[in-house]
Amino acid sequence: MNTKLTLTIEQSIIERAKSYAKGKGRSLSDIIENYLKAITTEQRIVEDTSPLVNSLRGSFKSPESFDYKKELSKGLSEKYMA
Numbered sequence: 001m002n003t004k005l006t007l008t009i010e011q012s013i014i015e016r017a018k019s020y021a022k023g024k025g026r027s028l029s030d031i032i033e034n035y036l037k038a039i040t041t042e043q044r045i046v047e048d049t050s051p052l053v054n055s056l057r058g059s060f061k062s063p064e065s066f067d068y069k070k071e072l073s074k075g076l077s078e079k080y081m082a
Helices: 011-024 030-040 053-054 067-079
Strands: none
Touching: 011 030
């Protein structure tokens, strides 16, 4: 269930955030929701992960039908069996 949330944020930050969201083809609500999920969900963080990789976390949405393990297996098979 979605619920409306009111925030008080500096106007210049809101404008930059809306521009950023538009440039990414996402809604500002979606970006904020994903950020809040990321900081409130216990996640295993690999110490070897670079700051760049960490900054990209949550910026990609895969289709509901995406099977990560199947795609990984397919990619590894193509790489090592070819």
